Amino acid sequence: MCLLNFQKECPAEWTSLSNSCYLLYNDTMVNWTMARDFCFSKGGDLAVITSQLEFDTVVGYFNESADRGTWLGGVYNDTIGTWKWINGEPWGFQYFETGEVFQAGDCLVLKNKGKNPERQWVGQLPDKIKYVICETGQ
Numbered sequence: 001m002c003l004l005n006f007q008k009e010c011p012a013e014w015t016s017l018s019n020s021c022y023l024l025y026n027d028t029m030v031n032w033t034m035a036r037d038f039c040f041s042k043g044g045d046l047a048v049i050t051s052q053l054e055f056d057t058v059v060g061y062f063n064e065s066a067d068r069g070t071w072l073g074g075v076y077n078d079t080i081g082t083w084k085w086i087n088g089e090p091w092g093f094q095y096f097e098t099g100e101v102f103q104a105g106d107c108l109v110l111k112n113k114g115k116n117p118e119r120q121w122v123g124q125l126p127d128k129i130k131y132v133i134c135e136t137g138q
Contacts, residue, residue, distance in 0.1 A: 018057040025132040032107045032126035035071040044136030046073030070131040074108030
C-alpha cells in the first residue's frame, strides 16, 4: 500500500499543519475580542485544538515565535461548568494544569512559555492581552 502525504493548500501567510491552516499573530498583543476579529479579517477564527496530536503539532511549530500567552478558541460556560469550542466541535481533549479554577467569562489561553514550558492551558478574562493563533480549514 502506498501512502501519500498531501499538504493542505493554505492562503498566503498561513501554515499548513495537522489538516488545517494556522496563522500566528505576534506583532501586537490584543484582547480576546480583537483576536477573534483579527482571525475573521484573515478568513479564519481562533484556533481550536481537539487532540494531543494537533496540540503537539501546532504548539511544536509555533512554540518559539509564540512564547507569550496566546489566545485559542475555547470559552468557559460557568452555567454548566464546562468549556466549549467556538466552532461547536466536541470538547474532549484538554491540557489544563491540575487544580485549575475557572470563572465566568474565561477564554482559553495557551500559557506563557517562560512560566510553563509544557504550554498548558489556562482560562483568563477576555480583556487580557495575548498573542493570537488563528485556524481555517480553507
